[in-house]
Amino acid sequence: MHRLTRDEARRIAVRAQLLDADRPADVVEVAEQLGAVKIDPTATIAPSEQTICWSRIGWSYEPGQLTKAVEDDRQLFEYDGNFRPVSLLPAMWPLMRARKVREVTRQYLDANADFRADILRRLTADGPLQASDIPDTSVVQAKDEGGWYGSNQVPRMLDLMMYLGEVAVTGRVGRQRVWDLAERVYQGHGAELDLEAAEEYLAHRRLQALGIARQKSSWSGVGMAGEAAEVEGSDWKFRVDPEAVASLQDDPGGRAAILNPYDRMLFDRPRLVEIFDFEFVLEQFKPKAQRVYGYFAHPILVGDRFIGLLDAALDKKKETLVIGAVHELLPFDDDEREMVHAEIRDLGEWLGVPVRGLE
Template identity: 50%
Template structure:
C-alpha cells in the first residue's frame, strides 16, 4: 500500500504561488506568461486597471504594456478569447472537441434550433462585412431569447455568444465599447484536435500546471473549472480535510526567491475562495456589489502577497483626471513588520509608476 504524502499548509501555499509565477523569477514576456497561467479572466471593472492587465503587470512588472497584449490578441493571434477568459492560442486544439459538442444547455440548443434562419443570417453578415459589433447586426430572430437576467430579448448578442461557444464565431478584438465578432475561420488557425478524452486530460493537465495544487473534484465554475480529476500526485494538506492533486514538477521544486505582489481580486491565486481559506488561511470577499457602508476592505481591494503568504488588502482607486493612485487604506491582517511595510509601499509605488500617476497616501 502506497502512503499518501502529507504537505504542510506552507508547502501547499509555496506550490500555488510558484505555479502562478509570483516569485522573484519573473516571466520573460506576455505569451510565456499566458501560456503558464493558461487563462486570464476578463472583467470590465477597472477601478485600477483592467483585470487582465493587472494580472500581467503583477507577473511581468514594469516592462508590461497593454498595447503589446492587444497586438498579440488582435494582430498576431497568439491569444484568443473564449468563455470569459483570454487563453493562449497554443491551447486551442484542447478546446475544439468541447466547442464541437454544441451548446451546453438544452435551452440554448432548442433556441438555436428554433432560429436556424437567424443563425445563418448572422454568419452570412459576418462573412460579408465582419468583424462587427452586435449592434451592427440585424435581429431576425423568429423566437426571442428569454431569461430573467440582462440577456433577455438580446437576441443578436445571445446568438453570438452561443456561436462563439461552439467555435463558429470568435472574438476579433475589443474596444472601449466592447467586443467585435467575426467568423472563427478567420481568427483560429487550422489545427488538428485530439480525441475528446485526450483533450479533456490535456485541459486538466494544463489547469493543474497553472494552479499547482487543486481538488480532484470541486463545485462547477463558469467558464473554467477549478478541479483536475486524477491528474498529478495525490497529497494531503495537514489540517485540511480531504485530498488534493499536485503538479509533480512543483512538488519537490523547493523554495524560490520571494517577492511582494498586489493581486487582482479575480487573480487565479485567490479566485477559489474555499482553497484560499484552506491553504492560505486568508479571508477575502469582493465587496464592489455591497453598499459602501457594509464594506470591510473597499470597493475593489487588492489582496497583498508577501512571499508565500497573503497578508492584507489594499484599498486603492485610480483617479486619471487627478493623475493619482489614491490609497484609501492598507488593511493588515496582522501588523506588518517594518521590512514588510516597506516592501508593500515599494510595490504600491511601482504600480503607480506603471499606471503613470503619483501616489496619494492618506
C-alpha cells in the same frame, strides 16, 4: 502519495501562479502558465487583464503588449471572457463543438435558428464585424435574468455561438469585440485532439496553472491529473503537479504582489481558506454600508501569505492613484510594510500617476 507541509503547498501554489520572485518575461509566458487571463471592464485601478499581467511581469509590462499578442502575433485568443494561449486550441475547439447546453438555451437556439444562420451568412460574406454591424432578426427574446444584456439579441446569440465554437473574437475596437467565423480564427493551430484526450490535456494544464488543487473539485477542474497529495492539517484529497513538487527546493523566494479581485489565484475560494487561511469576499455587489474593505479591494500577497487588502482608485481627472486604505489582515512588520508600500508606488509608476494617501 506526496505528503506536503502547508508551507510547501502554499509555495507550490504561489509559484504556479507566477507570483514568486522569479518574474515572467512577457504576456505570452503569463498566459501559457495561467491558462487564462480574465477580461473585465471594472477598473477602479485598471482592467483585470492589465493588472493580472502587471502583477506578474512588473514595471516592464505595457498594456499594448497584450493587444499585440492577441491581434498581431496571434499567440493568444479570446474566449468566454478570457485571453488564452493558442496552445490550448487543439483541445478546446473540439470540446466547444461537442458542448451540450441547457434545455432552455436549446429551445432559444431552435426558435432562432434562422437568426443564427443569418449571423453565419453575414460573417461569411462580410466579416469581421462588430455586434453593432449585425441586424437583430431574432423571433424570440431570452430572459435577461442577470441584467447583462439589453433587448438586442445579437450580443447574446454571438456569445452562445462563441461558446459552441461557431464564431470567435478576432480583435477589439476599444472594448468592443470584433467577430468572425471560428474556422477563420482558430484553424492552423495544430491537429485537434479527440474528446477524451482533450479533457485529459486541459485537466493537466489546469493543474499546471494551480500547482495543487482539490481532487475532482468543480472549482479547479483538474480531475485526476497529476499525482495524489496530502497537506499537513487538511483532510482534503489533493492532486499536485509532480514537476512543482520536484522544483520545491529550487525556490527563488517571495515578493509582494497586489492582485486584481478577478485574478486566477483567487478563483478557488475554498482552496484559499484551506491552504492560505484567507477568506476573500468581493464586496463589489454589497451595499456600501456593509462593506468592510472597499468596493473593489485588491488582496495583497507577501511571500506565500495574504496579509492585507488595498482599497484604492485611479482618479482620472486629477491623474492620481488615491489610496483609501491599506487594510492589515495580519499586523505588518517593518519589512512587510516597506515591501507593500514599494509595490503600491510601483503600481502608481506603472499607471503613470503619483500616489496620494500612502502613509
